[in-house]
Amino acid sequence: MWQSPGQLSEIGPIPAAKQRHSPNLRKSVLTALSTAKLACPIDGLPLKASDRSLICSQGHSFDIAAAGYANLLPVQLKASRDPGDSKAMVQARRRLLDDGVFKPLADALADLVLQCLASAAEPDGCVVDAGCGEGFYTDHLRQQIRSSRPNNEIQVVGVDISKWAIQSAAKRYRDVAWIVGTNKQLPIEQDCASVITSLFGFEMWESWFALQRSGQFVITVDSGTAHLVELRELVYDDVRFHDAPTNTSAIEAGYRMTEEMKVNYKSTISTPSLLRDLLEMTPHVHRSKTRDFDDDAVKFPAQMTVDVVVRAFMKP
Numbered sequence: 050m051w052q053s054p055g056q057l058s059e060i061g062p063i064p065a066a067k068q069r070h071s072p073n074l075r076k077s078v079l080t081a082l083s084t085a086k087l088a089c090p091i092d093g094l095p096l097k098a099s100d101r102s103l104i105c106s107q108g109h110s111f112d113i114a115a116a117g118y119a120n121l122l123p124v125q126l127k128a129s130r131d132p133g134d135s136k137a138m139v140q141a142r143r144r145l146l147d148d149g150v151f152k153p154l155a156d157a158l159a160d161l162v163l164q165c166l167a168s169a170a171e172p173d174g175c176v177v178d179a180g181c182g183e184g185f186y187t188d189h190l191r192q193q194i195r196s197s198r199p200n201n202e203i204q205v206v207g208v209d210i211s212k213w214a215i216q217s218a219a220k221r222y223r224d225v226a227w228i229v230g231t232n233k234q235l236p237i238e239q240d241c242a243s244v245i246t247s248l249f250g251f252e253m254w255e256s257w258f259a260l261q262r263s264g265q266f267v268i269t270v271d272s273g274t275a276h277l278v279e280l281r282e283l284v285y286d287d288v289r290f291h292d293a294p295t296n297t298s299a300i301e302a303g304y305r306m307t308e309e310m311k312v313n314y315k316s317t318i319s320t321p322s323l324l325r326d327l328l329e330m331t332p333h334v335h336r337s338k339t340r341d342f343d344d345d346a347v348k349f350p351a352q353m354t355v356d357v358v359v360r361a362f363m364k365p
């Protein structure tokens with residue numbers, strides 16, 4: 050929850066950290082951040098981009114890093130010193146996503162986002178990828194939105210609690226507003242998140258319901274029963290099949306499900322090291338004794354099933 054002005058006076062404005070930026074902050078970074086409908090993580094007031102920082106009318110100021118992102122995760126919203134995915138996890142995800150295994154999923158997601166934008170109330174807000182990781186899906190969304198709605202300036206925002214993920218995203222992808230922040234309190238202005246996407250992430254239904262207005266959407270992507278079954282067969286003697294999580298929490302928060310579809314296809318993993326990267330990206334890594342895939346047990350390219358459930362929810 051935002052803090053009231055009364056509470057604010059106790060906390061006081063956060064001083065801008067020392068300027069550590071290179072002099073040549075890209076113009077595209079400022080444009081993306083200033084059109085992204087960002088809100089102060091302390092009090093929810095709109096943030097304005099000013100030179101090298103984002104500032105709200107109460108004087109809370111947040112540096113824009115030279116690498117091209119803003120950190121909107123004040124210490125009181127941080128559960129640990131280095132929250133979210135580690136650098137190694139981010140690098141593994143990047144290598145695997147670069148290999149194209151999840152490209153058909155990115156296409157299906159973009160199609161659904163465009164459909165939702167077409168029917169969203171006030172679709173001139175922003176599209177927020179919550180828990181965006183290293184930015185592969187986020188940038189794909191940006192490209193598809195730009196090419197199908199060339200005259201509509203919908204800004205795409207990528208938010209992740211991992212600074213490693215956002216640094217990696219900002220380094221590679223331009224024209225997205227990259228934010229270190231938390232799903233618990235997305236730093237977006239009230240009523241401006243036309244679509245929130247959450248892929249393999251952590252939905253904060255009640256907070257998102259409060260943030261959005263009627264006619265806006267959340268799109269989720271979750272593992273289905275057969276997702277990465279070939280990997281699980283390598284890791285476990287006894288593979289268990291779980292259904293995708295239910296939609297109960299979304300419905301209880303007040304959302305209505307408007308779409309549910311399965312995306313299911315076979316892909317290939319070309320090398321043992323990419324298979325290890327895939328394992329690194331999943332919770333199976335913690336339970337796995339099998340890390341060495343370059344024996345005769347696996348033939349490369351290895352078949353891999355992608356089986357996910359994609360759902361759209363609308364705030365009625």
Ligand SMILES: C[S@@+](CC[C@H](N)C(=O)[O-])C[C@H]1O[C@@H](n2cnc3c(N)ncnc32)[C@H](O)[C@@H]1O
Nearest residue numbers: 133134180181182209210211214231232248249
């Ligand atoms: C399984 S990864 C998915 C990343 C990306 N959506 C993808 O599919 O490539 C989950 C991501 O959520 C981030 N994360 C975890 N807790 C978060 C929170 N409270 N707020 C924002 N991001 C969070 C992690 O740092 C990680 O990048």
